[in-house]
Amino acid sequence: GAGVSxxxxxxxxxxxxxxxxxxxxISGHVSLFWYQQALGQGPEFLTYFQxxxxxxxxxxxxxxxxAERPEGSVSTLKIQRTQQEDSAVYLCASSFRRTGxxxxxxxxxxxxxTVV
Amino acid sequence: xxxxxxxxxxxxxxxxxxxxINCTYTATGYPSLFWYVQYPGEGLQLLxxxxxxxxxxxxxxxxxxxxxxxxxxxxxxxxVQVSDSAVYFCALTGYGNKLVFGAGTILRVKS
Numbered sequence: 001g002a003g004v005s006x007x008x009x010x011x012x013x014x015x016x017x018x019x020x021x022x023x024x025x026i027s028g029h030v031s032l033f034w035y036q037q038a039l040g041q042g043p044e045f046l047t048y049f050q051x052x053x054x055x056x057x058x059x060x061x062x063x064x065x066x067a068e069r070p071e072g073s074v075s076t077l078k079i080q081r082t083q084q085e086d087s088a089v090y091l092c093a094s095s096f097r098r099t100g101x102x103x104x105x106x107x108x109x110x111x112x113x114t115v116v
Numbered sequence: 117x118x119x120x121x122x123x124x125x126x127x128x129x130x131x132x133x134x135x136x137i138n139c140t141y142t143a144t145g146y147p148s149l150f151w152y153v154q155y156p157g158e159g160l161q162l163l164x165x166x167x168x169x170x171x172x173x174x175x176x177x178x179x180x181x182x183x184x185x186x187x188x189x190x191x192x193x194x195x196v197q198v199s200d201s202a203v204y205f206c207a208l209t210g211y212g213n214k215l216v217f218g219a220g221t222i223l224r225v226k227s
Contacts, residue, residue: 003159004159031213033214033215040220041220042120042205042207042218042220043160043205043215043217045210048212048213048214055212056212056213056214091160104152105215107159107160107161108159109158110159
């Protein structure tokens with residue numbers, strides 16, 4: 001596609017519910033990132049994939065958070081047993097370069113998760 | 117670790133006013149520096165970047181110069197427009213392949 005697509009755009013979950021957030025990166029982009037953006041804050045790194053390999057998951061806040069990219073394209077961020085503190089915008093970004101940070105990323109519009 | 121501090125907002129200006137949004141950083145090594153912009157209802161967009169000391173990034177009338185001696189990357193624009201109203205994020209490359217962002221500065225431009 002022309003850009004990074006994320007779905008759903010909005011998600012309301014009851015506390016304790018599991019959620020799955022989807023990211024479709026730009027076709028051919030090697031690198032894929034997930035960031036969490038709390039209200040009024042800047043994005044914070046969660047995890048990074050190069051193709052299907054998850055090379056860095058140091059930012060995942062707990063073992064309730066899990067991300068996968070099994071075929072090196074679409075990625076899913078799963079949050080189990082959601083808590084109120086998980087409420088945030090989850091941003092996906094991709095880059096065609098293996099070392100994309102110096103060149104910037106293309107971000108999706110994000111999924112706004114509200115846990116009630 | 118690497119970190120970014122940017123001026124708190126909101127910044128409210130009249131159309132055609134001069135804009136400065138301050139950004140300072142702490143980093144080991146020589147990171148690349150970025151400004152991203154987030155318009156209402158949209159995703160983050162790369163506005164400009166600089167990859168080494170004294171480089172000037174520029175785009176859409178915005179400029180920022182990588183100042184190693186003052187560890188700063190201030191964003192400037194000579195004459196803002198209402199359409200520039202957005203949230204602006206300063207960022208730098210952190211350890212590995214990730215970006216480290218500041219908290220963001222809201223800019224409101226009034227006609």
